Amino acid sequence: VYEFTNCGKTGREGPTQNDCDSEYSDDNLNSLVTVPDNAGIQEWVVPHTGIYTIEVFGAQGGYSTYGYNGGNGARMGGDFVLSAGEILDILVGQKGSQSGQKAAGGGGGTFVVKTDNTPLIIAGAGSGGGGNDNSNNGQPGLSGTSGGNSPCCNGGSNGNGGGANNGSGGGGGFYENGTTGYGSTHGYAFLNGGHGGDDGC
Numbered sequence: 152v153y154e155f156t157n158c159g160k161t162g163r164e165g166p167t168q169n170d171c172d173s174e175y176s177d178d179n180l181n182s183l184v185t186v187p188d189n190a191g192i193q194e195w196v197v198p199h200t201g202i203y204t205i206e207v208f209g210a211q212g213g214y215s216t217y218g219y220n221g222g223n224g225a226r227m228g229g230d231f232v233l234s235a236g237e238i239l240d241i242l243v244g245q246k247g248s249q250s251g252q253k254a255a256g257g258g259g260g261t262f263v264v265k266t267d268n269t270p271l272i273i274a275g276a277g278s279g280g281g282g283n284d285n286s287n288n289g290q291p292g293l294s295g296t297s298g299g300n301s302p303c304c305n306g307g308s309n310g311n312g313g314g315a316n317n318g319s320g321g322g323g324g325f326y327e328n329g330t331t332g333y334g335s336t337h338g339y340a341f342l343n344g345g346h347g348g349d350d351g352c
Contacts (some may be wrong), residue, residue: 153180155193157243163347165191165242190344194266197237204230205263209276213247213255219287221247222277224258229272238266242345244276256348257322262341270325270341322348 158166158174167189175181185194209224244259258276323338338348
């Protein structure tokens with residue numbers, strides 16, 4: 152069993168090589184994970200040809216200052232035939248941040264992708280908890296190809312990014328970034344590095 156994590160990283164950016172070297176120093180991934188350019192996406196070389204069961208979890212959305220919980224991320228799993236020497240790119244989603252303003256940030260999705268950018272399996276993340284003018288808990292991540300819709304904005308679909316309102320940017324998909332909001336930046340697509348959005352504060 153190989154267990155990949157966010158290597159203790161929080162916030163918009165993913166882990167560096169040093170983060171993952173420290174995280175995996177005492178387990179069977181020791182010295183087997185690289186983080187090219189310290190850009191947050193982990194690479195792992197398949198050690199043996201065979202059928203691998205891969206299970207992925209999207210991250211939870213952030214807890215808002217108004218007391219509303221973030222939605223839980225989706226959980227996905229499947230069996231895949233992998234060949235020795237294949238390289239997998241793994242982006243582990245991170246929990247959404249608490250906002251000092253209104254609603255909290257959404258979580259990050261988790262992606263397992265071949266190095267030719269063929270996605271194997273992806274788990275969507277939960278949305279952030281609401282602010283005082285949107286008083287509700289965040290919505291859970293969905294297991295289909297489209298994200299959920301909010302009263303203001305459409306979720307992403309078919310790997311494209313989500314919509315935005317005046318205050319918050321949309322989450323990134325696999326192929327395309329989310330839409331930029333007023334005073335905040337969108338989440339970036341996996342193919343564009345997978346970095347989280349910024350509330351501009």
